[in-house]
Amino acid sequence: MRALTHALLQVAQVPPAAVVDSGARATSIGQPNAVAMSFFFAFIAVTLGITWWAARKTRTTEDFYAAGRSITAGQNGFALAGDYMSAASFLGIAGLVSTTGFDGLIYSTGWLVGWPVVLFLIAEPLRNLGKYTFADVVAMRLRQTPVRIAAAIGTLATVIFYLIAQMVGAGGLIKLMFGLPYETAIVVVGVAMIAYVLFGGMIATTWVQIVKAFLLLGGATLLALMVLSRFGWNPIALFRAAAATYGDGVLAPGRLVTNPLDTISLGMALMFGTAGLPHILMRFYTVRDAQAARKSVFYATGLIGFFYLMTFILGFGAMVLVTPEAIKAVDAGGNMAAPLLAETLGGTPFLGFIAAVAFATILAVVAGLTLSGAAALSHDLWVSVVRKGEATAIEQLRVARIATVALGMVAVILGITFKGQNVAFMVSLAFAIAASANFPALLLSIFWKKCTTLGVVSSMLVGTISTLLLIYLSPTIQVDILKHDAAYFPLKNPALITIPLSFIVGIVVSLLSEDAEAQAKFAQVERRIHLGANA
Amino acid sequence: MTERESRLRALDALRTRYAITLTAAMVVLYFGFILLIAFDRELMGTLIVPGLSWGILLGALVIVVSWLLTWWYVRWANSYYDRELAELQQ
Numbered sequence: 001m002r003a004l005t006h007a008l009l010q011v012a013q014v015p016p017a018a019v020v021d022s023g024a025r026a027t028s029i030g031q032p033n034a035v036a037m038s039f040f041f042a043f044i045a046v047t048l049g050i051t052w053w054a055a056r057k058t059r060t061t062e063d064f065y066a067a068g069r070s071i072t073a074g075q076n077g078f079a080l081a082g083d084y085m086s087a088a089s090f091l092g093i094a095g096l097v098s099t100t101g102f103d104g105l106i107y108s109t110g111w112l113v114g115w116p117v118v119l120f121l122i123a124e125p126l127r128n129l130g131k132y133t134f135a136d137v138v139a140m141r142l143r144q145t146p147v148r149i150a151a152a153i154g155t156l157a158t159v160i161f162y163l164i165a166q167m168v169g170a171g172g173l174i175k176l177m178f179g180l181p182y183e184t185a186i187v188v189v190g191v192a193m194i195a196y197v198l199f200g201g202m203i204a205t206t207w208v209q210i211v212k213a214f215l216l217l218g219g220a221t222l223l224a225l226m227v228l229s230r231f232g233w234n235p236i237a238l239f240r241a242a243a244a245t246y247g248d249g250v251l252a253p254g255r256l257v258t259n260p261l262d263t264i265s266l267g268m269a270l271m272f273g274t275a276g277l278p279h280i281l282m283r284f285y286t287v288r289d290a291q292a293a294r295k296s297v298f299y300a301t302g303l304i305g306f307f308y309l310m311t312f313i314l315g316f317g318a319m320v321l322v323t324p325e326a327i328k329a330v331d332a333g334g335n336m337a338a339p340l341l342a343e344t345l346g347g348t349p350f351l352g353f354i355a356a357v358a359f360a361t362i363l364a365v366v367a368g369l370t371l372s373g374a375a376a377l378s379h380d381l382w383v384s385v386v387r388k389g390e391a392t393a394i395e396q397l398r399v400a401r402i403a404t405v406a407l408g409m410v411a412v413i414l415g416i417t418f419k420g421q422n423v424a425f426m427v428s429l430a431f432a433i434a435a436s437a438n439f440p441a442l443l444l445s446i447f448w449k450k451c452t453t454l455g456v457v458s459s460m461l462v463g464t465i466s467t468l469l470l471i472y473l474s475p476t477i478q479v480d481i482l483k484h485d486a487a488y489f490p491l492k493n494p495a496l497i498t499i500p501l502s503f504i505v506g507i508v509v510s511l512l513s514e515d516a517e518a519q520a521k522f523a524q525v526e527r528r529i530h531l532g533a534n535a
Numbered sequence: 536m537t538e539r540e541s542r543l544r545a546l547d548a549l550r551t552r553y554a555i556t557l558t559a560a561m562v563v564l565y566f567g568f569i570l571l572i573a574f575d576r577e578l579m580g581t582l583i584v585p586g587l588s589w590g591i592l593l594g595a596l597v598i599v600v601s602w603l604l605t606w607w608y609v610r611w612a613n614s615y616y617d618r619e620l621a622e623l624q625q
Contacts, residue, residue, distance in 0.1 A: 102588070109597045113561060116604050117561060120558045237586065248588070251580065251590065312595065530543060530550075
């Protein structure tokens with residue numbers, strides 16, 4: 001808190017506009033910035049106001065986990081987009097494109113293509129079959145205890161790795177942009193996100209996502225329009241300007257894709273991982289019915305696709321207007337490309353706005369993750385496994401809140417523990433686990449009559465463990481982090497192996513084991529897929 | 536099996552067929568793009584007009600076509616599928 005006050009006091013001394021010239025670049029990034037601070041506190045005030053309003057409406061577990069199923073398709077479309085578009089995609093992709101050109105765009109497409117898969121295979125059955133978590137769907141006709149435990153392991157592994165990446169990113173980012181100490185930043189993020197989830201549950205979390213999605217899309221659109229205004233409103237003129245300075249190579253695949261199998265493996269993790277992300281899947285329970293779930297994915301895909309198309313403009317805009325050298329001088333990873341572009345185009349006030357948007361982005365994503373992790377702990381493990389479904393509504397709500405606080409504190413502790421570590425790989429790790437542990441189990445239990453408890457549980461456990469093991473043996477850990485000369489496993493992302501492996505294990509073990517109940521209940525699953533719980 | 540059940544089953548088979556076909560289309564679309572990047576860099580780097588390479592055009596198209604596929608499915612499901620289902624529920 002002292003650091004925060006200190007930072008606020010410094011605000012008055014900051015010059016009103018950054019000194020920007022094309023030669024030696026001066027940037028006010030890293031200095032506390034009055035506009036950034038004002039937007040940041042306005043965002044906190046608005047979201048806490050929303051939380052206060054949501055807290056009064058949160059009375060039952062259905063309110064807490066699923067916003068009382070009162071969210072409309074349009075609202076959920078924005079909330080899904082808000083939950084999904086992390087700072088990694090905003091700052092990371094803009095940075096990657098601005099320093100490598102076309103290679104960065106591979107990520108822009110990869111982050112989108114999972115959404116149609118969510119729509120075609122998962123969204124509607126999930127809404128009709130489950131209640132609060134994806135484990136509800138998997139466990140529906142299988143034995144509760146083993147399935148819930150395995151699904152909770154998959155969920156928590158996904159959530160924890162995603163949270164670490166976001167928290168470490170948040171600490172670094174806030175330090176870089178506002179000049180706050182790393183630990184203070186982590187604690188501020190932790191306290192705000194616990195407040196949203198603890199008091200306002202899914203209602204507050206959803207509206208935080210919606211506000212964030214508006215800010216992020218609005219900020220990115222404004223930035224893209226300002227870039228295009230300099231190039232006769234023609235993106236091709238922008239790309240041409242980039243190629244004129246840095247060569248036609250920036251418009252072609254380059255050194256980032258030296259290993260084709262790596263590219264394919266990452267593509268598989270992104271495409272099928274989206275359909276296994278617990279915080280995304282949980283959103284489908286917040287709408288009234290399967291039709292609303294379906295429409296919400298359509299809206300979300302449109303918003304997210306639009307956003308990733310804009311990363312083309314932002315990335316190349318930063319390359320031409322800020323230059324890769326200036327971007328790397330501020331942050332070697334290139335993450336400050338979008339904020340620097342904002343500063344170049346709109347001075348310190350616009351930099352402040354974009355910095356606050358990036359912060360809001362992180363805060364919203366961690367809130368969504370925490371809620372889905374808390375649901376796995378309380379709904380799947382405590383209520384279904386420990387209490388065998390016999391807990392009262394009051395107890396369920398209390399346990400959910402305890403789980404929220406516990407998980408929030410774990411996130412803060414891990415965020416501080418991993419300070420300064422290279423954790424970027426943890427996002428792709430989270431996607432790989434989601435794709436190999438959660439997605440195959442969901443698909444098998446919804447569509448395949450012959451799957452058994454043993455088969456699905458083996459599939460989830462093998463998916464989780466093999467992903468963790470192969471990541472540990474991969475160049476990401478062995479070479480980049482442990483500084484060994486070579487890795488035992490050649491691919492940076494294991495999805496190419498682990499997704500098929502998880503499916504094969506699920507299918508083979510199911511065929512070798514008996515589960516009469518699971519087969520008998522399949523007719524019920526088939527009916528409910530279409531007609532919902534009222535069937 | 537009642538007539539209602541067999542019609543529900545037929546509707547289910549149809550939706551599954553749609554879901555699988557469209558998912559397969561997505562896989563072909565995206566991995567086609569990835570495989571071109573991996574194995575035909577030359578083509579992806581070829582300029583169509585100055586400033587626009589095949590890679591950038593196809594990348595943008597992957598995003599747009601993905602969204603069009605979701606639009607197509609939602610349009611079908613909102614009209615045909617929901618109507619059939621509503622009839623069966625009566």
